[in-house]
Amino acid sequence: MRKVSLGDLFANSYTRKYISRSGLHHAISTAFHAFRLAKQYNVDVDLAVKAAFLHDIGHYTWYRNGEWDFELYKKNDIHAIKGSERAHKLLIKLGEDRENAKEIALAILFHTDSFIPGGNLQLTPLQKVVALADEADEEPGGKHHYKKISAEKAAKLIAKLDKKIEAEYESTTLKQSV
Ligand SMILES: [Fe+2]
């Protein structure tokens, strides 16, 4: 039984505020990619989807004269670190299992190696799934951050993904009990 659903995260005003900075469309799209990849890599679908949905929650808005300043962003960004901490705080507040909250926070921390000199991280399968899911939705020039989605459509997709996760859990439990 999941303690926190994707719907619970989406209903939270803190999530909405910070996810909107990097785009709700990108968060949902990455979460769908994570579901598919989690099954492929035999990773817990619930952890992968929640980490993917929250992976860019650490963004700051690097605006200068009304435009996103990529130079300023590249120089000062720590969104993976900030997002990891924000997501962990949020998950614990909503009652997430502590081990799960840690796994999700670490997957968010390592979804990009842009802040680590030299890169080359040894990722766990969950961390790899979240990084690949993010990459799968990326578009040149960061266009994936600007795609729009209505709150109504977002809520429908999130409910759909929650059902897919529940169904996956049920079928896994069934296989284990036979
Ligand atoms: Fe990111």
Ligand SMILES: [Fe+2]
């Ligand atoms: Fe991203």
